[in-house]
Amino acid sequence: MTxxxxxAPWIPSLILLxxxxxxxxxxFGPRSSLGxxxxxxxxxxxxxxxxxxxxxxxxxxxxxxxxWGSPLGIEFRADGLSLxxxxxxxxxxxxxxxxxxxxxxxxxxGGVWFWPLWWFLxxxxxxxxxSADLFNLYVTLELLSLSAAGLVTLSGxxxxxxxxxxxxxxxxxxxxxxxxxxxxxxxxxxxxxLELMAGLIRPEPANALAASLITVGLLxxxxxxxxxxxxxxxxxxxLPPVSALLSGLVIKASFYMLLRLWFEVFPSxxxxxxxxxxxxxxxxxxxxxAWLAFHQEKLKMLIAWxxxxxIGYLFLTFPLASASPAGALTALSGxxxxxxxxxxxxxxxxxxxxxxxxxxxxDRIDRLEGVGRHLPVSLFAFAIAGVSLMGLPPSxxxxxxxxxxxxxxxxxQWWWAVVLILGSLLTAAYIFRVLRRCFLAPPEHAxxxxxxxxxxxxxxxxxxxxxxxxxxxxxxxxxxxxSAPYVAEAAIPFTxxx
Amino acid sequence: xxxxxxxxxxxxxxxxxxLASALGIxxxxxxxxxxxxxxxxxxxxxxxxxxxxxxxxxxxVLLNYRxxxxxxxxxxxxxxxxxxxxxxxxxxxxxxxxxxxSGPVLAxxxxxxxxxxxxxxxxxxxxxxxxPGGAFQAAAVLAGGGVLLRLTGLIPSFRSxxxxxxxxxxxxxxxxxxxxxxxxxxxxxxxxxxxxxAGIAILVVESALTLSIAAILVTLFVGAAPSRIRNKRSTxxxxxxxxxxxxxx
Amino acid sequence: MIGGxxxxxxxxxxxxxxxxxxxxxxxxxxxxxxxFNITGSGVFLVLVGLPQRMAGTPPDRVSEALVLTGIVVxxxxxxxxxxxxxxxxxxxxxxxxPNDPRPEP
Numbered sequence: 001m002t003x004x005x006x007x008a009p010w011i012p013s014l015i016l017l018x019x020x021x022x023x024x025x026x027x028f029g030p031r032s033s034l035g036x037x038x039x040x041x042x043x044x045x046x047x048x049x050x051x052x053x054x055x056x057x058x059x060x061x062x063x064x065x066x067x068w069g070s071p072l073g074i075e076f077r078a079d080g081l082s083l084x085x086x087x088x089x090x091x092x093x094x095x096x097x098x099x100x101x102x103x104x105x106x107x108x109x110g111g112v113w114f115w116p117l118w119w120f121l122x123x124x125x126x127x128x129x130x131s132a133d134l135f136n137l138y139v140t141l142e143l144l145s146l147s148a149a150g151l152v153t154l155s156g157x158x159x160x161x162x163x164x165x166x167x168x169x170x171x172x173x174x175x176x177x178x179x180x181x182x183x184x185x186x187x188x189x190x191x192x193x194l195e196l197m198a199g200l201i202r203p204e205p206a207n208a209l210a211a212s213l214i215t216v217g218l219l220x221x222x223x224x225x226x227x228x229x230x231x232x233x234x235x236x237x238x239l240p241p242v243s244a245l246l247s248g249l250v251i252k253a254s255f256y257m258l259l260r261l262w263f264e265v266f267p268s269x270x271x272x273x274x275x276x277x278x279x280x281x282x283x284x285x286x287x288x289x290a291w292l293a294f295h296q297e298k299l300k301m302l303i304a305w306x307x308x309x310x311i312g313y314l315f316l317t318f319p320l321a322s323a324s325p326a327g328a329l330t331a332l333s334g335x336x337x338x339x340x341x342x343x344x345x346x347x348x349x350x351x352x353x354x355x356x357x358x359x360x361x362x363d364r365i366d367r368l369e370g371v372g373r374h375l376p377v378s379l380f381a382f383a384i385a386g387v388s389l390m391g392l393p394p395s396x397x398x399x400x401x402x403x404x405x406x407x408x409x410x411x412x413q414w415w416w417a418v419v420l421i422l423g424s425l426l427t428a429a430y431i432f433r434v435l436r437r438c439f440l441a442p443p444e445h446a447x448x449x450x451x452x453x454x455x456x457x458x459x460x461x462x463x464x465x466x467x468x469x470x471x472x473x474x475x476x477x478x479x480x481x482x483s484a485p486y487v488a489e490a491a492i493p494f495t496x497x498x
Numbered sequence: 499x500x501x502x503x504x505x506x507x508x509x510x511x512x513x514x515x516x517l518a519s520a521l522g523i524x525x526x527x528x529x530x531x532x533x534x535x536x537x538x539x540x541x542x543x544x545x546x547x548x549x550x551x552x553x554x555x556x557x558x559v560l561l562n563y564r565x566x567x568x569x570x571x572x573x574x575x576x577x578x579x580x581x582x583x584x585x586x587x588x589x590x591x592x593x594x595x596x597x598x599x600s601g602p603v604l605a606x607x608x609x610x611x612x613x614x615x616x617x618x619x620x621x622x623x624x625x626x627x628x629x630p631g632g633a634f635q636a637a638a639v640l641a642g643g644g645v646l647l648r649l650t651g652l653i654p655s656f657r658s659x660x661x662x663x664x665x666x667x668x669x670x671x672x673x674x675x676x677x678x679x680x681x682x683x684x685x686x687x688x689x690x691x692x693x694x695x696a697g698i699a700i701l702v703v704e705s706a707l708t709l710s711i712a713a714i715l716v717t718l719f720v721g722a723a724p725s726r727i728r729n730k731r732s733t734x735x736x737x738x739x740x741x742x743x744x745x746x747x
Numbered sequence: 748m749i750g751g752x753x754x755x756x757x758x759x760x761x762x763x764x765x766x767x768x769x770x771x772x773x774x775x776x777x778x779x780x781x782x783f784n785i786t787g788s789g790v791f792l793v794l795v796g797l798p799q800r801m802a803g804t805p806p807d808r809v810s811e812a813l814v815l816t817g818i819v820v821x822x823x824x825x826x827x828x829x830x831x832x833x834x835x836x837x838x839x840x841x842x843x844x845p846n847d848p849r850p851e852p
Contacts, residue, residue: 007687012679016675016679026580063687063688065565065687066565066688066689066690067686068563071542072539072543072546072563073563074566113580113583113584116580117581117584123573127570136570139820142574143573143574145824146823146824153584156584158835160585162844165832168827168831169783173786176787180793183790187797188535191539202533206528206532207533210528514768514772518768521763521764525763529757538798539807556811556812559811560812574820574824575822575823577823577827578824581827585834586834634815
C-alpha cells in the first residue's frame with residue numbers, strides 16, 4: 001500500500017461543508033436549520049464515501065494544503081484510523097442533528113445558538129481527524145474546546161455556566177500543555193509535520209519532557225483519572241443532545257491524538273512503566289466511575305460518570321498494545337473499536353435520557369417510574385445501548401472487549417482481563433438500576449408530556465448501530481489495519497489484508 | 499480547578515508549588531538539552547517567497563503557506579462571539595447602557611482620533627504585504643476605535659446581533675472560505691494560489707478580514723457587558739414567556 | 748554559541764510554570780483567567796525564542812506566524828471566559844466555582 005498525493009476535493013470538503021453550514025445557520029437563523037440538517041450530513045456523507053472509495057483504490061491519502069508540501073505547508077492525511085473516526089463522527093452527527101431538530105422545536109431555549117456551534121464542532125472534529133500537522137492539531141483542538149464549551153453553557157443557567165467555566169479552564173490548560181510540548185519539539189527538530197517528526201525524533205530526556213507535556217495535556221482533555229474532575233458536571237448539566245456530543249465524540253478526539261502521537265511519532269517513549277501506569281489509572285477510572293455512577297440520583301449524572309468509567313477502558317489500550325508486537329494490532333483495534341461503539345452507545349443513552357426527561361419533566365432516577373409505558377422506543381434504545389456498554393454480544397462493545405481480552409491473554413497480562421470483566425459487571429449494575437425503575441408502575445398523579453417522535457427514533461437508531469457494530473465488525477477492523485502506525489516501518493509489524 | 503476550594507491553604511499550595519518549580523527547572527534544562535535542528539524552515543520560506551504573492555515572509559506564512567491555520571483561527575474568533583451570545587438570557591433583561599461622557603475634551607478627542615484610527619488601520623492593512631502589518635493589526639486598531647466609541651455611548655447595546663452586524667461578523671470568514679474553495683473548482687487543491695493570483699487573493703481576504711475582525715472584537719467587548727439585574731431574579735425573568743423578539747436573531 | 752532567543756525561551760519556561768501554578772491554586776475566576784494568559788505568553792515566548800537559541804540563526808518566520816495565531820486563539824478564549832465569569836457573577840454573586848465539583852450522590 002503506497003501513499004498518494006491526492007487532488008480530489010473530498011478531504012477539504014469534509015471541513016469546508018460544516019464550516020459553511022455554521023456560517024449559514026448563523027446568518028439565517030433557526031429557520032435554516034431544517035434545510036441545513038437535510039443538506040450538510042448528506043454532503044459530508046457523500047464526500048466521506050468518495051474518500052473511502054479512493055482509499056480503497058490507492059491507499060493512504062496525502063493532501064498538501066495549497067500544494068505546499070510539508071514541512072513548509074500543512075498536510076492532511078487520511079488513513080484507516082482517520083476514516084473510522086470520520087465515519088463515527090458522521091454517523092453520530094447525523095442522528096444528533098435529527099434529534100436536535102425535534103428537541104429544539106417548541107419553546108426549548110437554546111435552539112438559535114445550538115446550530116452554529118454544532119456545525120463548527122463537527123468541522124473541528126473532521127479537521128482534527130484529517131490533520132497531519134502538530135500546530136494545526138492545536139488549532140483544531142481549540143476550535144473543538146471552544147465550540148464544546150459554548151454548547152455546555154447553552155442553557156444559560158448558573159450550573160451550566162459553572163460547568164462550562166470549569167470545562168473551559170481545564171481544556172485550555174490541556175491545550176497549552178500540548179502546545180508547549182510541540183514548541184519544544186519544533187525547537188529541536190524544525191518541523192511540524194507528523195510524519196517528518198516521526199522520522200527525526202530520537203529518545204532523549206528532553207524529548208521525553210516534551211512528550212510528557214503533550215500527554216498530560218491530552219489526558220486532561222480526555223478526562224482520565226485523576227484529571228476527570230471537569231467531566232461529570234459538564235456532561236451532566238448540559239442539554240441532552242450536547243451531552244451526547246461531548247461524551248460520544250469530543251472525548252474521542254483527544255484520545256485519537258494520543259494514539260496517533262504515541263504509536264506513530266514517539267513509540268519508543270512508551271516504556272513499560274509508563275504504559276502500565278496509564279493502565280492502572282484506567283482501571284481506577286473503570287471502578288470508581290462505575291461505583292459513582294451507580295450512586296447518582298440524577299439520570300444524566302449517572303450517564304456522565306459512566307463516561308468516566310468507559311474512558312478508563314480506552315486507556316487499557318496502552319499497556320496492551322505496547323507490550324509486544326503480538327498483541328499490538330489486536331489491542332489497538334480493540335481500543336479504537338471500543339471508542340467507536342462507545343460513541344454510538346453513549347450518544348444513544350443520552351438521547352434516550354433526554355426523551356425520558358422531557359416526558360416526565362423529572363431528572364431524578366427514582367422518579368422515572370412509568371416511562372416504560374409511555375416511551376417504549378426510548379427505553380428500548382437505552383437498554384440496547386446498555387448492552388453494548390456492558391460488552392454483551394452481539395454488540396460493538398462485545399467485539400471491542402473481546403479484542404482487548406484477546407490481547408491481554410496473548411501478552412500474558414491477565415490482570416487487565418480481570419479489570420475488563422469486573423468492569424462489565426459494575427456497568428450492568430447501574431444500567432439495570434435505571435431500567436428497573438422505568439418498568440415500575442407510575443404513581444397516581446404522574447403527568448407525562450409528549451416528545452417529537454424523531455427523538456426516540458434517533459436514539460434507537462444509534463443504539464441499533466451500536467448493536468450492528470457487533471455483527472459487521474469485519475469492515476471497520478479491516479479498515480483500521482490500514483492505519484499509519486502499521487504502514488510506516490515502526491516496531492509494530494504490518495499485516496496485509498487484501 | 500482545584501477540588502478543595504476555597505481552601506487555598508492545606509496541601510494544594512505546597513504541592514502545586516513543588517510541581518511548578520520542578521516543571522520550570524525541567525523546561526529550562528530541556529531548553530539547553532534539546533537537540534539542534536538540522537534543517538530549518540527559513541530557507542524554504544525564503545525560496546518560495548516570490549510565488550507566495552507577498553513580500554513579507556510572515557504574511558506569506560500566515561496567508562499562503564499556512565493559510566489554513568488562519569482560516570481555522572478566524573473560526574475560533576467567531577466561536578467566541580457565538581459562545582458569548584449563546585448563554586445570554588432570552589427573557590426581558592435590562593441591558594447595560596454606558597453613560598455617555600459629557601465632557602467636551604473627550605468629544606473633541608473622538609472627532610480627531612477616529613479618522614486617524616481608520617487611516618492607521620488602512621495603512622497597516624496595506625503595509626502587511628511588505629512589512630509587519632496585515633489584517634489582524636489593522637483590525638485591532640479599528641477595534642480600539644470601536645471601544646472608544648462604545649465607552650462614550652456612541653455604540654449601543656444589543657441583546658442579539660442584528661442582521662447587518664451578523665453579516666459583518668461573518669464577512670471575512672465567508673470570503674476566506676470562498677477564496678479557499680475556488681481552486682477546488684479548477685481541479686487544484688484547497689487554497690492553492692501562486693504569484694499574482696496569490697497577491698490578489700490575499701488582498702481580498704485581508705480586507706474582508708480587517709472589517710470582520712474589528713466587528714468581532716467590538717462585539718465581544720459589547721457582548722460581555724453585565725446585565726443590570728444582579729440577583730437570581732434574572733433567571734426567573736428569563737423563564738417568562740418570551741416576547742416576540744427575544745432570542746430571535 | 749548562545750543566541751538572542753535563549754533568554755526569551757527561559758523566560759517563557761518560567762512564565763509557563765508560574766501561570767500553571769496560578770491557574771491551579773487561585774480560586775478566584777479572574778485570577779485563573781489571568782494565569783491562563785500568563786501561561787499562554789510563556790508558551791509563545793518559548794515558541795519564538797527556542798528556534799533562535801543559537802547564535803547565527805536567522806529569525807524564524809514560521810514560529811512568528813504561529814505565535815500570531817496563538818495570540819488570536821488566546822484572545823478568543825479569554826473573551827469567552829470573561830463573558831462567562833461576568834454572567835456567572837451576575838447570576839450568583841460569586842467569583843469562585845462551586846466548592847465541590849462532584850455532585851452529591
